[in-house]
Amino acid sequence: xxxxxxxxxxxxxxxxxxxxxxxLKELKINKETVIVTxxxxxISDNDNLxxxxxxxxxxxxxGG
Numbered sequence: 932x933x934x935x936x937x938x939x940x941x942x943x944x945x946x947x948x949x950x951x952x953x954x955l956k957e958l959k960i961n962k963e964t965v966i967v968t969x970x971x972x973x974i975s976d977n978d979n980l981x982x983x984x985x986x987x988x989x990x991x992x993x994g995g
Contacts, residue, residue: 932980935987937965937989950979951976958988
């Protein structure tokens with residue numbers, strides 16, 4: 932699986948099978964601080980991932 936982590940500004944190639952929630956846990960990323968997309972479409976914590984996916988983990992920005 933190819934994963935782009937916006938906060939690190941780099942791509943990682945990893946072997947992973949499971950849910951988005953599991954991937955974030957493995958990468959030690961707080962799920963409350965990011966959104967995850969697959970092929971530029973938002974996916975939820977419970978969506979399953981496969982090794983052929985291209986994932987982007989994008990930082991959530993809030994202002995006030």
